[in-house]
Amino acid sequence: MWKVISSKMFWLYAVAVFAVLAIFSFAQIGARNSVELKQLPIAVVNASGNQQSKKIISQLEDKFSDSDAQLKLIEVKKESSLKQGFNDKKYYGAFVIDKDFDKSLTSQQDYLKGLVIQAKTKDVPEQALAANAQLKTQVEAAKTMTQTLPTQAKIRVITNQGMSAQASSAVTTALPKIANALSQGMSQKMQGVLKENNVTLSSNQWQIINEPVKVTTQVKNKIPNKSVSGMAPMLLVMLSWMSALIGSILLWREHKKRAENGLFTLSTINSQMITGIVLAIVASLSIYFFAHTVFGVPVPDAGNFILILMFNVFVFYLIQTCILDWTGFIGWPLVVLIMLFSMGVISYPKEMLSPLYLNGIYSWTPLRFTMDMYTNGLYINGTSSTMTTDLTVLGCVGLGALVLIYLSSLLKRKEK
Structure with a gap:
């Protein structure tokens, strides 16, 4: 046994084993262990194109402006261009702002304003309202604003699953998280206004305030089962x-x-x-x-x-x-x-x-x-x-x- 261990060939074999393991480790473990989500191309479609949605796009661009950012946002003018872009593997996913997005947010803000006016004027006698034309106008406007519940603003997250299963998984997590964070930020502001003015809400009203932006997800080029x-x-x-x-x-x-x-x-x-x-x-x-x-x-x-x-x-x-x-x-x-x-x-x-x-x-x-x-x-x-x-x-x-x-x-x- 000691003769084998002390021989040159034994140590050459040991070096060969080390070299083979080093190559395998570098090629397999090293490659997978160094994977990092960075600069994944994501299409951004602003179908609304109004002030509030433009502001959101601007905030997203600032968020992912660094070269080390996880996502790379690419503005796409028309949603109809996404299909070919997905097929040509230009985008791993898309962030689509609905065409009625700004309209829905405006209706929510008007509704919130109406609720605040009603809360402040609920104890004002009718005689006082009749005597104050300006206040009466505000009360009537608030009644109009709160007649119907506002709609949720909509954002769609689309993942190009067939392009890469790994990237799709990352995009499916990252994009909805961004959209939900946006919705939560808006909700917190509205709740702060309501709390400050002691406004109580019904369950239906609370649903809109709690989730002003509805986020839905879609999958394009879906990877089928048994793949x-x-x-x-x-x-x-x-x-x-x-x-x-x-x-x-x-x-x-x-x-x-x-x-x-x-x-x-x-x-x-x-x-x-x-x-x-x-x-x-x-x-x-x-x-x-x-x-x-x-x-x-x-x-x-x-x-x-x-x-x-x-x-x-x-x-x-x-x-x-x-x-x-x-x-x-x-x-x-x-x-x-x-x-x-x-x-x-x-x-x-x-x-x-x-x-x-x-x-x-x-x-x-x-x-x-x-x-x-x-x-x-x-x-x-x-x-x-x-x-x-x-x-x-x-x-x-x-x-x-x-x-x-x-x-x-x-x-x-x-x-x-």
Whole structure:
């Protein structure tokens, strides 16, 4: 036992274990532990556009003006623009002030004023009222103001759930909290006025004073049930990468055995490409079968989504085959590391990542574009402009890997 412990190889193994654990910890624990809600784009729609609602928008903008603020408010003129904005993943949510918001607040203020006048004049004799024209006018106006209960001002909070399950959860908590705080502030002011003037209220009247602003929530691009709590896109990315990883190493070894002197010819590389295409088809159909048919993950457009799977699996195959053709089996750990580092960051919105993980991993990993495509295919109920960008970037990456695969054979044969 002591001979093993005192040997150099034992300590080399110990260092290797430490290095592997350090890499895993940095890639998985570090990425998740450094996540912070910051600068999430939120659309703000002021459908009322009058003085009081403008003041509220101004206060919100001041509240989130710092670069470290949790939310980044983006003014949108028309609510009709939100749908495409959600589909294009411009906004994680929206704060919508109803068109009758200012009208409702004005009616509440008038009602409150009427109650105060009635409380102050309830003990004034009728003869005194008749003798004072101004006071009589005020009493009559107060009666008119309090004839009907005022309506609650309305604010709607909309979350773009399909864009990101993590961000949606944060937005669902943050935005209603802001709106409710606004309502509570107004309620406290009104209650202070009522208490100061000894005004008593009925239960119906109290409901309006206690909750002057009614906050409702809506969900757009809703994540359906059986979507693994919104993690389905990330898990499909992992399955796609793993299927390409296993397929590329097995096909590379098979072609290496059959290659003359271990050198790939043009015919060998052509065979790699053809078998890679077949692999992508088989892997994609298998992923779809297990995810959708066996485990019930909802897929809105099966045909289109299978094509997306095939495209991404084949691009991953090209990337991994390129590394293997250039470096041999020694490059296999690099392929594993790409997935390991990527999976720790792609499940979070880029706005929630620390600069280290955002610039050090998220900025270069091709898996984030696949994650975006799968999210579009599963959750975004409409055409997303980001799909074109994803296809273009991954297509260029795949084309670059394809060129390098053919160059590796030509250069190595020339060196030989």
